[in-house]
Amino acid sequence: MAKVAEKARKTDLLQSLRMMMLIRRFEERAAEAYARRRLGGFLHLYIGQEAVAVGAVGATREDDYVISHYREHGHALARGLEPGRVMAELYGRVDGSSGGRGGSMHIFDVSKRFMGGWAIVAGHLTTACGLGLAQLKAGKQGVVLCIFGDGAVNEGEFHEALNLASVWKLPVLFLCENNLYGMGTAVERVSAVEEVYIRAKAYDIPTDRVDGMDVIAVRESVNNALAHVRAGEGPYFLEALTFRYRGHSMADAELYRDKDEIGRWRSRDCIEQLRKHLEESGDLGDGEFDRLQEEVDAEVEAAAEFAESSPEPPIESLHARVYAE
Amino acid sequence: MAKVAEKARKTDLLQSLRMMMLIRRFEERAAEAYARRRLGGFLHLYIGQEAVAVGAVGATREDDYVISHYREHGHALARGLEPGRVMAELYGRVDGSSGGRGGSMHIFDVSKRFMGGWAIVAGHLTTACGLGLAQLKAGKQGVVLCIFGDGAVNEGEFHEALNLASVWKLPVLFLCENNLYGMGTAVERVSAVEEVYIRAKAYDIPTDRVDGMDVIAVRESVNNALAHVRAGEGPYFLEALTFRYRGHSMADAELYRDKDEIGRWRSRDCIEQLRKHLEESGDLGDGEFDRLQEEVDAEVEAAAEFAESSPEPPIESLHARVYAE
Amino acid sequence: MPEVTYRDALRSTLHEALSGDDRYFMMGEDIGAYGGSYSVTKGFLEEFGHERIRDAPIAESVIVGAGVGAAMGGLRPIVELMTINFSFLAFDQIINTASKVFYMSNGQINVPIVIRMASGGGSQLGAQHSHSLEGWYAHVPGLKVCVPGDPYDAKGLLRTALKDNNPVIFIEHTALYAKKGDVPDEYYDVPFGKLDIEREGTDVTLIGYGGSVSQVLQAADLLSEQGVSAECLDLRTLRPLDVDGIVGSVKKTNRVVIVEDDWRFGGFGGELSSIIQEQAFDYLDAPVQRVCGADVPMPYNKNLEAAALPQPEDIVDAVMAIR
Amino acid sequence: MPEVTYRDALRSTLHEALSGDDRYFMMGEDIGAYGGSYSVTKGFLEEFGHERIRDAPIAESVIVGAGVGAAMGGLRPIVELMTINFSFLAFDQIINTASKVFYMSNGQINVPIVIRMASGGGSQLGAQHSHSLEGWYAHVPGLKVCVPGDPYDAKGLLRTALKDNNPVIFIEHTALYAKKGDVPDEYYDVPFGKLDIEREGTDVTLIGYGGSVSQVLQAADLLSEQGVSAECLDLRTLRPLDVDGIVGSVKKTNRVVIVEDDWRFGGFGGELSSIIQEQAFDYLDAPVQRVCGADVPMPYNKNLEAAALPQPEDIVDAVMAIR
Numbered sequence A, B: 001m002a003k004v005a006e007k008a009r010k011t012d013l014l015q016s017l018r019m020m021m022l023i024r025r026f027e028e029r030a031a032e033a034y035a036r037r038r039l040g041g042f043l044h045l046y047i048g049q050e051a052v053a054v055g056a057v058g059a060t061r062e063d064d065y066v067i068s069h070y071r072e073h074g075h076a077l078a079r080g081l082e083p084g085r086v087m088a089e090l091y092g093r094v095d096g097s098s099g100g101r102g103g104s105m106h107i108f109d110v111s112k113r114f115m116g117g118w119a120i121v122a123g124h125l126t127t128a129c130g131l132g133l134a135q136l137k138a139g140k141q142g143v144v145l146c147i148f149g150d151g152a153v154n155e156g157e158f159h160e161a162l163n164l165a166s167v168w169k170l171p172v173l174f175l176c177e178n179n180l181y182g183m184g185t186a187v188e189r190v191s192a193v194e195e196v197y198i199r200a201k202a203y204d205i206p207t208d209r210v211d212g213m214d215v216i217a218v219r220e221s222v223n224n225a226l227a228h229v230r231a232g233e234g235p236y237f238l239e240a241l242t243f244r245y246r247g248h249s250m251a252d253a254e255l256y257r258d259k260d261e262i263g264r265w266r267s268r269d270c271i272e273q274l275r276k277h278l279e280e281s282g283d284l285g286d287g288e289f290d291r292l293q294e295e296v297d298a299e300v301e302a303a304a305e306f307a308e309s310s311p312e313p314p315i316e317s318l319h320a321r322v323y324a325e
Numbered sequence C, D: 001m002p003e004v005t006y007r008d009a010l011r012s013t014l015h016e017a018l019s020g021d022d023r024y025f026m027m028g029e030d031i032g033a034y035g036g037s038y039s040v041t042k043g044f045l046e047e048f049g050h051e052r053i054r055d056a057p058i059a060e061s062v063i064v065g066a067g068v069g070a071a072m073g074g075l076r077p078i079v080e081l082m083t084i085n086f087s088f089l090a091f092d093q094i095i096n097t098a099s100k101v102f103y104m105s106n107g108q109i110n111v112p113i114v115i116r117m118a119s120g121g122g123s124q125l126g127a128q129h130s131h132s133l134e135g136w137y138a139h140v141p142g143l144k145v146c147v148p149g150d151p152y153d154a155k156g157l158l159r160t161a162l163k164d165n166n167p168v169i170f171i172e173h174t175a176l177y178a179k180k181g182d183v184p185d186e187y188y189d190v191p192f193g194k195l196d197i198e199r200e201g202t203d204v205t206l207i208g209y210g211g212s213v214s215q216v217l218q219a220a221d222l223l224s225e226q227g228v229s230a231e232c233l234d235l236r237t238l239r240p241l242d243v244d245g246i247v248g249s250v251k252k253t254n255r256v257v258i259v260e261d262d263w264r265f266g267g268f269g270g271e272l273s274s275i276i277q278e279q280a281f282d283y284l285d286a287p288v289q290r291v292c293g294a295d296v297p298m299p300y301n302k303n304l305e306a307a308a309l310p311q312p313e314d315i316v317d318a319v320m321a322i323r
C-alpha cells in the first residue's frame, strides 16, 4: 500500500513538473509570437506563477468548475485544455477554444468546465457564486475554484461575493494569487491589510496563506481547502504568495520595481525547486529533465503550428451567435 | 471647576433630551402630514433611533462635515438645520432646505456642512472619503461624520470606501446605525458576521460597538472615536445598536417581525431612559418634561405651518440650476 | 376574461415557472420575508422556501453576477433588482458579462436569466430614484428588453422571457402594478419583437412603451375629441424591436409622435425616430416628433415632477404642431 | 506651430493645472508609479508627490465617489478611470451622484470634477474592453461630455473642462494617444458646444467625434477622388451639443452621414439623426445615414474586429447610396 501511494505521489509530482514546464514554455512561445506580431491585443504572461495553477487546478475534480481572470493561460492548461486550442485562441483563429472571438483574456471550454477567462477585475468572483449555486443544486459535492489576483481584493465585487458565499454557504474556493502587484501598484500601497488573507475574517470564512512558489505546498493547502468546501461547510479563502517575472502585459516598462526583487523570486523558481527536490529524491534521473523539456518544447511548438495554420474566422460569422436559440 | 463641568454636562444632557424629543415629534408630525396626503414620496421615519443622531451629530464641530443616508431627518435636525426648512423640504416647497427639489431623502444645507441625504444605499460612504480629502487639505483637523444603516455593509461601496479611508488615513468616522433590519431583512440573514463592527478589522480600522438607545453612551463613544480621527490617525468605525419603531417607510406592512420585538426595544426607549436618568439625578424637576414637550410640540407645529404656507416652486424653475456657472 | 392587476399577472407567471421546473429560483432584495418591494412575490417564501426564494444582501452586483453564474451552470435564475435605479450598481455585470458570455465563448455557454426591475418616475421619489433608462439596456447586443405596458403583456412577455435562453431585462413600470386589465385563463404568450396596435387610426401614429402607453392612449382620446384619429402602438419589447410594425403604421399615417418618460436628449426615442426616417423617409409628411421627459434630474416637488414627465396634453400639442 | 501628440497635449494641460492651483489633484489606478496606463501621467508622481498624484486601489466606485466628495468639499479632483469599460463599475456614482448634486441641493453644492477615460476598440482587446459608450454619458443631464478627436482639441477642451464647475466626462480615444497635430504654444482653449468644421464641403455632411473623426477625414479624401465634396464636422463635445452648427451644415449640403464607433441600435447617432430631421426636415434630400459599429459584442479576431468598426469605405458607400 505504502508503495502504491509512493508511486502515485511520484507520478503526480512528475506530472506537476511537466505541467509547470509546459505552461512556462507555452507563455514564452506566446511572447515570441507576440513580438513577431503574430498575435495582438493584451498578453498577460503567467511566467513565475506556474506552481499555483498546477497545485490548485490540478487538485480539482472533473465536475468542479474552474473560473479565472485574464491571466489565465496557465489555469486553462492545468485544467487540461489542449495547448493548440488555447494558442489558437491567442491567435484569434477558428480552432481557438472560443473560436477566436474571445482572445487571450477569454478562454472558455465548457467541456472541461473551464468557465473563462474574464477581463473585469473581480467581476468573476460573483459569477463563481452563481456557479456555486448550480453545484449546490446538482448536489454532488462539486465545487468552484475561483482564481484572481491581489488587485481584485479592493474591488466592491470581491466584498459582495465573499459575503454572499459565506451567508449562503456556497461551495467556492476563492484563490488569490498574490503576486505583490496589480499592474504597477504594490499591494501595500492600496490594501488596508497587507496580508490579504485577513480579509476573509470579515466574512467568517476560513483562510490560509501558502507559499505559491512551492507546488507541493500549494497542492496540500488546496486539498485541505477543497475538503472543507466539498463537505458543504461553505467557502474557503486561500492566498498564494507568488510573483510574475514579466511585466503586467507586453506593454509594461516595469518602472515600478527593480531587478533585484525579480532576482530574489527567481532564486526560488517553482520549476527549479521541484526539479531539485525530485533529483535529490532520485525520482528524476540524469537527463530526464532535459528529456521532459524537449517533450514540452515539441508539444508547444506543435500547438503554435496548429494555431498558425488554423484559419481566420469568416467575416460572415461576425453577426452569428450573438443570441442563443 | 468641577461645578462648571457639572453644569455644562447638565445643560448638555437637557439639550440632548430636548433634541431627541424634537426629532421624535418632528417625525410624528411628518407622518401625520403624510397620512393626510400633504406630502408624498417615501418617508423614512427615525423614531426610536434618536439617541444616535443626538449623541453623534451633537458631538461634531462646526467645521466638520456630516453626511447621511435617506433616513436623515434626525441627523439634519441634530446638526442644527431649522425644523421649518426641513419640514418644508418634505413638503417640496421653495423654503425647503433643497428648495423642494431634493425631498425627504435629499436634505442639504451647505451652511451647516450637512452634505445630504442620499438614497443609494452605501453610495455616500465614498462621498465621505472625498470630503475627508477636502478636510485633510484644509488642514484644520476637521472630520467627516458619515452615517448609514446595517444594510449598507454588504454593498461593494462600503468595502471600497473603508479600504480607501484606511489606506489614505482619511478623517472619517463611519457610523453604522444597526437597527437590525434593512427593509424587511434581518441582519443575520444577509451579513456573514452579525456583529457588524467586526467588518472594520478587515481594513485595520479601530472599531467599537455602542448601545444606541443610550445617548450618553453614544456621546462618549463618539467623542472617543472623534478624538482618534481628529488626531490624524485615520478613520474609525462605530456600530450603534438601535431599532426603528416604525416600518421601513410608510408603505411597509412589517410582515417580517413581530410586535414583541418592537415592545422589547420600546421598553428601553432613549427618551424615557434619559428622562428617568435626569429625574433621578434631580436635573429634571417636576413638570419640566411636560414643559419641554409643550415647547417642542409648538416648535414642530410652527415648522409644519411654515412648510404648509411656503409656496410651491414655480414651474419655470424646472430647468434652472441643472448646471453651475 | 378575468380582470387581473399587472402585479398579479406577474406573480402568477412567476409562480407557474417556479412550480413547473425546479431550475427556476429567485434572488433579490426583500423578495422573501418582506414580500417584494412591490409585493409581487408575496407568499413565495412560505411556499417555495429559502433555497428557491433567496433574500439577498443589498449588493446588486453579486445578485446579478451570481444569477449569471447560476445560469451558466444550467439553472434558470430570476433576479429582482427592485428598481432600475439600483441596476446601475450591477451595470457592469449586465452589460459587460451577461450580454457577452454567449458571444465570447463562441456559443458554448448561454445565460438564461431574467432580470426584473421597476422603472419610472411620478411618485415623488426624487432624482436618484426616478429613472426610466430602458433605452440603455436596449442598446446592448446580447440582451433582450421587455417593457410591458399592461397586465396582458406583463404575463405574456414574462412567459416568453422565462423560456428564453438569453439574458432578458424585464422592466416593469411602478405606476402600473395596481393597474387592471384582461388576462385570459388559457395559456398564451407574447412573442418578442411584435408590437401591439392598441388602437387603429389614420392621421398620426403615437408610439409608447411601458409607462408611456397609458399617456398615449389618453392622448388619443383627447385627439379623437378634436377629430384626429391616432394609431397607438405599444412596442412591448425594445430589443428585439418590431421595426416592420412601426414602419408599416407610419407608412399609413405619415406622421409620428414618439412618447417616452426618459430624458429626451440621447434617449431611445432618437433610435425610433432615426429608424422611421431611414425606412419611411418618403412617407413622412412632417418631422418625427418626440415627447419625452425633461432633460433634468427628476425634481421631488409634485408639480415640477409632473412638468418633467410627458403628459397627454403634451402629446396632443405635438400632434397639433405637425398637422 | 509645434507638432505635439494627443498624449503630450493632455499631459501638458494636466501639468499646467496641477502647477497653477493646488486644489487640483489626481486620483486613479496606476497613474503614479506606473505612469498611467496610457502614459499620460508619467513623471507626475515624482514631481507632485503622493498627496496630489494618488494611486488608487482597483475600486472604481470609490475613486469616482471620493472625487465627487472632494469636489463638494471645494477641491478640483481629476479622476482617471483608465478606460470607459471600467467606468461601468462607477456608473452609479457618475450618473446618480455626480450629475445630480447641484440640482438636488438646489444649487448649493457644485461638483467641479473631471473624469477622464479612454474609449474605443480596434486593438484586439476583446468584448469586455472595447466599448465606445460616449453616448450614454451624453444622455445624462448634469454632465458635460468631451470627445476630443485631435491634439489641439485635447488640450483646448481639457483646459475648459478643468475650469468648469460641473462634472465633465472627458473621453479620450485609445487610437489617438500617439497621434500628432498642431498645438500652439500660446494659451487658447476650446469652448464647449462649438463643433469644428474640419473640412468645408458642399455635397454631403459627414459627422464624427472622438475616434471616428479620422475615419471621416479619410472617407472625405476617398470621396473627393470621386468628385464628391464632403463637409467634415468634429463634434468635440456631445453635451452640450452644437445643434446650430450641425443644422447649419446640413442646410447647406442637404445630405448627412453620421459616423460613430459605438453600436448602432440605440446609440447617440440616433439623437443626431433625430435632431437633424426635426430641425432641417425640409432641407434633407435623402434620409440621414448612420455608419456605426456592428451590433455585436466586440470580437477579438483582428478581421472580425475591423469588420465590426466603421471603416472609411463604409462611409463612402453610405454617401454613394444617397447621392
Ligand SMILES: Cc1ncc(C[n+]2csc(CCOP(=O)(O)OP(=O)(O)O)c2C)c(N)n1
Pocket (backbone or CB within 6 Å): A071, A119, A120, A121, A122, A148, A149, A150, A151, A152, A179, A181, A182, A183, A248, D029, D058, D082, D086, D089
Ligand atoms: C474593473 C477593472 N479595473 C481596472 C482594470 C485594469 N486592470 C487590468 S489588470 C489590472 C491589475 C490587476 O492586478 P491583480 O488582480 O493583482 O492581477 P495580476 O495582474 O497581478 O495577475 C488592472 C488594474 C480592469 N481590467 N478591470
Ligand SMILES: Cc1ncc(C[n+]2csc(CCOP(=O)(O)OP(=O)(O)O)c2C)c(N)n1
Pocket (backbone or CB within 6 Å): B071, B119, B120, B121, B122, B148, B149, B150, B151, B152, B179, B181, B182, B183, B248, C029, C058, C060, C082, C086, C089
Ligand atoms: C443600492 C440600493 N439598493 C437598494 C435600495 C432600496 N433600499 C432602500 S433602503 C433599503 C434598506 C436599507 O437598510 P439599512 O441600511 O439597514 O437602513 P435603515 O433603513 O434600516 O435605516 C433598501 C434595500 C437602495 N435605496 N439602494
Ligand SMILES: [Mg+2]
Pocket (backbone or CB within 6 Å): A149, A150, A151, A177, A178, A179, A180, A181, A182, A183
Ligand atoms: Mg497581482
Ligand SMILES: [Mg+2]
Pocket (backbone or CB within 6 Å): B149, B150, B151, B177, B178, B179, B180, B181, B182, B183
Ligand atoms: Mg437597518
